[in-house]
């Protein structure tokens with residue numbers, strides 16, 4: 001969409017005004033700074049998704065819209081998680097991080113901060129695998145996605 | 156040459172072909188008013204409340220097909236304009252509203268008369284802009300007009316901070332706009348149109364159902380030609396009246412909640428429904444589960460999001476009504492063999508049976524004025540040639556039922572939002588656009604009081620509107636619902652402490668008339684219409700207990716009408 005002030009609120013406003021539900025939303029400028037790319041995850045029957053698609057296309061700031069689930073595609077989300085890590089517990093957290101191909105990006109005597117990227121389910125699984133008591137804080141980026149193969153979203 | 160933002164704005168309006176601006180001044184727009192003062196190409200009409208400015212601009216647009224323009228100050232000026240913006244949005248009326256804003260360096264500081272106009276209006280505009288640099292002003296205005304008038308039309312707000320109107324830059328009128336994110340379609344898919352024609356010709360019980368889109372899209376003549384060629388029955392929505400001659404025998408009247416028995420029954424029983432520029436509104440469909448359950452549906456609309464929103468359709472066609480109808484007609488004419496004559500004849504026989512119920516009949520009375528009687532006479536006295544605006548309530552429905560509109564752009568009412576207070580200011584816009592035509596505002600004693608201050612505007616600009624008040628001392632439509640669905644508990648629907656409308660009209664410098672005897676209805680209307688230069692406020696004291704029939708109660712199907 002156009003990288004305009006207010007473009008994001010038009011999308012958010014549309015969803016709240018029409019009672020659609022936003023599961024996650026990510027947005028950032030593209031290589032062309034006049035445009036930004038938004039990935040929005042929503043859920044609904046075929047009719048609802050059709051309406052959402054049409055309504056979004058109607059927004060003047062939306063340049064092009066693609067339903068990634070219509071083809072094969074890749075979804076990624078990033079998780080930053082801060083966990084308590086002391087004494088023997090440190091080993092355990094490191095091992096788990098390895099298994100999930102995460103990396104420890106900040107270390108104190110008491111804690112690790114870990115970064116993991118992957119499909120949302122993988123992030124869920126990592127959080128599941130950790131002892132709840134150890135989790136200090138989590139932050140997730142929301143999903144971004146791209147179509148597989150040569151197909152691309154071009155203006 | 157360098158011009159200030161204010162000068163650019165006014166020059167732009169002139170170059171864009173805008174002749175009239177409806178507005179109200181204030182701090183944030185003083186530079187603009189100064190620029191207006193120094194020229195005479197764009198005429199400014201001073202309303203008495205900003206709601207009046209937006210409704211007047213809206214009425215102007217609806218009566219001409221050209222965009223209406225309103226100008227208001229920041230803060231309360233903008234918030235007062237919102238009702239009119241939302242009204243235009245719901246009925247897809249092309250309009251550009253320029254709102255003043257506090258200077259850019261104060262935005263976000265809770266400055267004096269600051270509101271987030273772009274934020275407040277976002278859900279009720281087609282698009283809006285905040286101008287941040289004077290260099291962007293002209294092109295932004297151009298985009299605003301382009302967006303407002305193309306595709307599915309609608310209101311566009313341009314918020315202009317005060318410092319932008321003082322800053323200077325070079326001005327060149329932007330002749331063209333290109334927007335990568337906005338490319339409205341025009342021509343419908345020819346394959347779909349061919350399929351639609353085939354389906355139409357195979358119909359045994361066809362029905363044409365058209366809405367405001369045909370009026371807005373200038374498709375009236377083509378629609379009439381096609382309907383006559385096919386010999387099919389046709390109905391119009393509240394917004395679509397006038398797109399097809401209301402006096403024609405193929406016309407079944409309006410459909411929907413207060414539509415005719417024959418129109419609603421034909422909808423319910425048809426096997427092919429041809430919907431054009433209509434949006435399957437809940438006031439039209441009744442219970443959606445029961446709506447046209449036997450029919451295959453063709454839907455022509457400019458807005459893809461209108462298609463299959465409420466009702467799943469079989470053949471969607473996205474395009475301008477005019478282009479699609481042109482293609483349809485061409486294909487129809489090329490085809491050998493028309494519709495199935497015997498089947499259509501049998502269908503008409505059935506429709507004529509329904510027609511015999513004479514669902515709009517009402518009991519006349521020698522003592523008390525029946526509201527329907529006033530409208531029948533208004534129709535006769537004006538020979539069906541008036542521009543009629545209305546407010547919202549029973550009087551609106553009676554106007555729609557009893558004034559047989561035969562031309563588009565003549566019936567002007569707030570269908571989507573149902574805004575009381577719309578009628579009088581909208582009539583001002585119409586009268587400004589058509590100074591020599593008869594403009595009647597059909598209203599109730601409740602609605603008229605919502606924008607009554609505009610009587611002063613009418614005097615200032617010599618607008619000889621004829622106000623037809625059906626004064627039943629009730630918020631009639633509310634009272635009707637309370638009678639039907641709340642066992643007659645008339646909570647707050649009785650209008651007490653009414654003003655003496657005759658004196659009120661006179662104190663505003665107009666002519667007032669109070670009509671209480673049915674025998675006086677026609678003569679009084681003639682007398683008023685003869686006063687070509689004066690606004691006449693006609694206060695018809697009408698039957699308090701009259702209800703609008705037929706009526707489809709909420710949740711019922713189109714075949715489940717209350718007849719009397």
Ligand SMILES: Cc1ncc(C[n+]2csc(CCOP(=O)(O)OP(=O)(O)O)c2C)c(N)n1
Nearest residue numbers: 548549550573575599600601602630631632
């Ligand atoms: C601004 C606004 N407020 C409230 C309503 C709800 N409403 C719909 S019809 C109606 C009664 C209108 O009364 P009146 O203008 O006297 O017309 P009547 O129905 O008696 O013909 C009301 C209050 C509305 N449509 N608009």
